[in-house]
Amino acid sequence: MHVLVVGATGTVGRHVAAQAVDSGHTARALVRDLPRAQLLLPPSTELVLGDGSDPTTLPRAVDGVDAVVFTHGSHGAPGDAERVDYGVVHHVLKTLGPRRTRIALMTSIGVTVHDGGYNRSTHAHDWKRRAERLVRRSGHAYTIVRPGWFDYNREDERRLVFLQGDKRRSGGPSDGAVARDQIARVLLAALTCPAAERKTLELIAEAGSEQEDLDPLFGALVADPPDGYDGPLDPDTLPLAAEPDRVRAELDALTR
Numbered sequence: 001m002h003v004l005v006v007g008a009t010g011t012v013g014r015h016v017a018a019q020a021v022d023s024g025h026t027a028r029a030l031v032r033d034l035p036r037a038q039l040l041l042p043p044s045t046e047l048v049l050g051d052g053s054d055p056t057t058l059p060r061a062v063d064g065v066d067a068v069v070f071t072h073g074s075h076g077a078p079g080d081a082e083r084v085d086y087g088v089v090h091h092v093l094k095t096l097g098p099r100r101t102r103i104a105l106m107t108s109i110g111v112t113v114h115d116g117g118y119n120r121s122t123h124a125h126d127w128k129r130r131a132e133r134l135v136r137r138s139g140h141a142y143t144i145v146r147p148g149w150f151d152y153n154r155e156d157e158r159r160l161v162f163l164q165g166d167k168r169r170s171g172g173p174s175d176g177a178v179a180r181d182q183i184a185r186v187l188l189a190a191l192t193c194p195a196a197e198r199k200t201l202e203l204i205a206e207a208g209s210e211q212e213d214l215d216p217l218f219g220a221l222v223a224d225p226p227d228g229y230d231g232p233l234d235p236d237t238l239p240l241a242a243e244p245d246r247v248r249a250e251l252d253a254l255t256r
């Protein structure tokens with residue numbers, strides 16, 4: 001596949017780019033700083049200079065791709081959750097237009113926690129969740145991966161566990177942890193696994209060794225409802241009817 005990685009210079013994205021190349025895909029990265037990207041990414045990665053929050057820079061990045069892996073993200077600065085976590089997904093999907101690709105989107109465990117302190121101050125969960133909704137309604141074949149805490153797992157905790165319903169809601173590492181390289185593996189595996197299509201999962205790792213075949217894990221998940229906008233077991237903590245008009249209009253405009 002010709003895979004575009006959005007957020008390729010990030011701590012998970014650089015594993016995605018490296019593993020994509022290792023597994024025989026062609027990797028393209030949307031990057032904001034070419035010299036930095038050259039230091040971080042495999043030499044065979046095609047670098048396209050652009051900014052996901054500026055749609056005028058995106059046509060070259062999406063041209064001819066078969067798949068998009070989103071691992072970008074903000075870190076709590078005011079306005080960034082909307083501009084980055086949501087805005088980048090919105091602009092890339094819009095730029096793709098009617099073309100159909102395979103999409104793997106990384107958000108976060110706890111993304112449905114609306115009333116917690118972190119979301120109240122950053123709105124990051126809500127904007128990531130709105131990005132998930134854009135992907136679900138976009139008509140692309142997709143998988144949404146909500147990882148637990150990055151690299152809080154011990155070395156002997158490599159057995160991947162896929163959860164649904166976003167029931168781990170403490171907002172700390174006790175909700176589950178997973179290594180960054182394993183998150184990348186799951187995102188990439190989803191692109192070529194039919195059983196991963198239209199699935200939303202929380203991803204953690206527990207004691208034991210990593211599975212060789214991820215297809216049974218994807219296959220055991222409940223698929224997202226065909227005309228729904230959330231994961232199948234998600235709590236309805238962000239009702240669509242109460243969403244701002246602009247958010248609903250953007251969702252409608254991208255619905256295929």
Ligand SMILES: NC(=O)c1ccc[n+]([C@@H]2O[C@H](COP(=O)([O-])OP(=O)(O)OC[C@H]3O[C@@H](n4cnc5c(N)ncnc54)[C@H](OP(=O)(O)O)[C@@H]3O)[C@@H](O)[C@H]2O)c1
Nearest residue numbers: 007008009010011012032051052053072073074108149150
């Ligand atoms: N840490 C955890 O335990 C944890 C758990 C679950 C989910 N998450 C979520 O994971 C996300 C990513 O975390 P990370 O540690 O990998 O972050 P990171 O290393 O800062 O990576 C973020 C990536 O997004 C890119 N990016 C930011 N704004 C962009 C834009 N406008 N256009 C294109 N690319 C843009 C960055 O590019 P530059 O290199 O150019 O800045 C970078 O490649 C965060 O939002 C976080 O909420 C984290």
